[in-house]
Structures are given as C-alpha cells and as structure tokens.
Amino acid sequence: MTIREALPILGFLVVAVLVSLFVTSNVVLNFLVFTLILAIAAQGWNLLGGYGGQYSFGHAAFFGMGAYVSAILQQRFGVNAYPAVAFGMVAAALLGYAIGAMVFRAGLRGSYFALVTLAFAEVLRILANATEITGGAAGLLISLNLGAGNLQFANRSSFLILAAVLLALAMLMTLAVEKSRIGAQLVAVRENEAAAAALGVDILAVKLRAISLSAGLTGAAGALYAQYFLYIDSNIAFGTWISVEALLAPIIGGAGTVFGPLIGALILQGLSEGTKMLIGKIPGVDLIIFGALLILVVRFPLHRIPGVIAARWRGKGAP
C-alpha cells in the first residue's frame, strides 16, 4: 500500500468532515450516519465475500455479537464504552474464527456455506431473544450518558465524523489486505481453490484469517450501531436485514473493491429513503426495489461500467 493508493480514502474523509461541518439537517445527518455504519458492516462482508468469494448470508451473527457484547459490558458490567466496543469487535472476530473453523474445515462452499452462516445467525437471534443477559425480547438500552468519554454525542455531526473515521480505517485495512500476500492468496482462493493449493496457498488458513477479520469489522459496525441508537434487540442486532444489506451493498457497489461497500450502501439507503418519501411507508417496497436493483447489477456490474464506456469510446475512435 502506498500513499497514492490511499489518497481516495483520505478524500472521502475530507468530504465527510466538510459535510459534518456544513450540513445541519438532522434527517440528512441521520441518514448519513446510518449509511456509514452499514458501509462498515458491508466492508466486513466484502473482505470475505468480495475478495475471498465466500458468500455469507449470516453476517448478522457478527453484527449482533459486536452490538450485544459491547452493550452488555457497558450496561451490566459498567465497562467504559471504548474498551466495550473493542471487546465487541474481538468477540465478533472470535465468533467468526469459530464458525469458520467448523464450516471451512468441513469443506462447505458456495450455497452450503451461505445457508450454514444464515443458520448460525438465526440461532443467535433466537438465543438473544430468550436469555436474560441480553434483555430478552424487550431488548437492551444503553443508559444515556452524554460525553466523548462515553462515546455518546449530543450532536449527530460528531457521530458522523466518528463513523467516517472508522469507515476510513476499515477501507485502509481492506486496501492493505488487497495489496498484501494474504490478499493475493485470498483472491486466488476465490478464483480457483485447486490451483491456489497447488501454488502453496494454505486454503483453510487463508479463509480463517479472512473470516476473522471480516467478522471483526462487521462486529465493529454492530457496536457502533448500539452506540448511536443506544438500543438494540434481537431482531435488530441479529436480524436478517443486516445480513442482506451487508451483502447487497458490496455486490451493488462492486464486490472485491475498496469503495464498493460505501458506494453500494449510499445507493441502497438513498433508494430506500427515496421510495419512502415518494410512496410513503408501505412495508417492503424498498425490498422490492433492492431485488430489482440486484437483478440489474448482476446483469450489468457497476464496476465494469467505466470499462464498458472506455471500450465503446475506443471502439468509435478505431477505424
């Protein structure tokens, strides 16, 4: 990774800070914070799914783990928010490693991997709904205790900066992975496992590192979500909605690219809010639009559009 390669990420950070300084509408700020949290969760999915080709349908498991561990530590054990969020991340990463150790060792791939991850997330959702420490069906409130020391901010623009900094860090980490040996090996595993193994790639080890990193990032997004809304329940933290959004955003924005999750999250949330404003709150309308968009993107991948335009342009220039 070089400074020049990291420049677009710094550019994003500058734009985010400018927006936080000049935008005062709470609706817009709320929209942006939520979108950035989603983008962090999606960046986690992107590491494993976009680069490694392992399509998880259950990243809610990691999102929820990060959210619940951080919230429980703060609420039930009085731990400060900063270490609590860090523990949330670590717990999610460990869960990722544990699920990976079982699923990848068993050799599950493709749709089998997707289904098993979905099952893990659902089991955790049901458990969180039934046990006492998670607050059960009533959910868990983090006590309002405003102050930077508690990672709670009265104004949304401060939180926007926090989310932007964390997303920028996630993108830098993704870029570092992309430009490193582990990144090359991960992409090789995505493209062809047998060929990768023949070239000395330890497939299981590479997948385990990828899922741990991926789960840790998505867990951080979960902890951040809890910190922003100060309330979670099992259907939010472990709900299928986050699994779906975490995988849709990178696929729409460009799986296996550093900026794909952010672009996808902006498109998804923009569409979702846009339809709500136009059509009103009919439940499920945004999902219909997501579905149609997914079909379009699978047919015409966004990240290929610049290439297609360039090819057309060259085609016209050629005799």
Add this chain to the structure above:
Amino acid sequence: MTGQGRDPAFLAVRDLTKRFGGLTAVSDATFDVREGSITGLIGPNGAGKTTLFAMIAGFEQPSAGLVLLDGEEITGRKPHDLAKLGLARTFQIVQPFAGLSVRENIAVGAFLRLAKRRDALALAEEVGQRLGLGPQLDKPAAALTVAGRKRLEVARALATRPRILLLDEVLAGLNPSELRDFLPVLQDIRAGGVTILMIEHVMQAVMSLCEYVHVISGGRIIASGEAAEVVGNPAVIEAYLGHGAAQRLAGHA
C-alpha cells in the same frame, strides 16, 4: 552437464496404489526420477497417469505405497505443504485465475517464497518474460490462447521456485510451431536446476526432451528406461496398439 544428481532417486515412488471402490486406478507403481532429469510418464488414455500425479502432488490420498522426495517421505501430505517443500504441479485442464491479469496469476505463485508484493511482482515479471508471456503480462488470464494458458500454468508453478516440476500434458493442444517454441523453454527450466517429471502424449516431444521414460498401462508401470529403448519395447507397443501388434509390426519390418 546438468543431469548428474548425487541421489539417483530424487523423487522415489514405491508401490503406489489407488483404489476407487472396486476399481484399481493405479496398482503398485514404482519408479524413480533422477535429480536434474527430464523424465517422461507416458501411457494410453485412462492408464492412470493423472491419478498417479494427483497422488504424488497430494491431491489424492494413496490407498497404499510411499512417495519420497529427496529421501524424505511425503506420502499424502497436503498440496500446499508439498509446494513449500519444492514440489509444484500444473493441471492437464488449465486452471487460470480467470479474473486476474497474467502478472497477478504468476505473482500468486511468487508469494509462496516472497512476502512483499513488490518482490513477488518483480519475480512474476521475470518468470513471465522467461516463458514468453511478456507482451501478455497485463492482459486478463481469460484472454490468453490455449498455448498462452499452458505457458501460464508453467509460469505460475515455476514462480514457486520448485525443485521438481510435475507437468501434466502441457504440450497437448499446441500446434507444431507453438510446440517448437515451447521445447527450448522446458530445457531452459531444467538447465536452471529444476527436475521435471512430465506426462505427455506428444511423442516427438517425449523423444527429444526426456532422458528417461516410464510407461504406465492399466494402472501398472509396464516399462522403464531410456526413451529410445522404451518405445521399441514390445509390451509398450502392445499397450498402445493392442495384443499382437508388436509381432505384426516386426513381421512387416
């Protein structure tokens, strides 16, 4: 002179057997590959050549028998461990990383011994040039011709800096001029100190490249020796052309 290894059996295969249910694909295969040699493994279709290769390279677990590399037993080890020990293979059906450029494909192999991206890309460039892929380095691997993909298979394997290279029909499907261009590349690899064991159907190539040839038929090694003497062996002629063929050929001569 490159062919004089200190240990005559650099790769030693001993009684290697593979049974798939009731079918014995490879039966008690025993042969040696000398250090620094180009050794051929030939045989009719379905003789068990690729299964034998798969067992040596760790892609199939043998039902019985041993494989030794430079005196060390490597039977049934994982492919990535064998790659680290210096045993690299190519695939009969080429397996490019289709979404990556030719350079990135080769770099995956280079990353085995080099941790830094800059070094891996430099080695990928060097190996790519050596195998005549220079002009294609930045093209997607999916855009290569058959001959180009075969070269890419060899280039990737070579970038792992192997001691022994197992080539599974890298010359199949090449036209005569591509073949003529590729033979010196393989000789050059051997001259660089890499032992080569190759499965091959193109007899012209086997005769001009290989010092030693092992012939497998019906899962058994039926002949071993220098290329010229093996192709005159009656058992080998019969394996290819059918029972009694050697006699009829001798009668016509």
